[in-house]
Amino acid sequence: MIKNGIVIGLRPQEIRDMIPRDTWIVFDGWQRAHSPKQPGQEAMTAQEYRALVEKIDGNQRRAA
Numbered sequence: 870m871i872k873n874g875i876v877i878g879l880r881p882q883e884i885r886d887m888i889p890r891d892t893w894i895v896f897d898g899w900q901r902a903h904s905p906k907q908p909g910q911e912a913m914t915a916q917e918y919r920a921l922v923e924k925i926d927g928n929q930r931r932a933a
Contacts, residue, residue, distance in 0.1 A: 913921070
């Protein structure tokens, strides 16, 4: 569709208007899924880490 629009001389705005909006949602989702993640983006917060340690160790405190 895009190649045909270019061949017949349509402007980019006209081609964009011909493509259903759902297509752009899919393109955006694919782009987000395949973009490299920022370092530390999925790292636990300090509060999540403490909750995990408490869940595993219980209320026991280790002597340091």
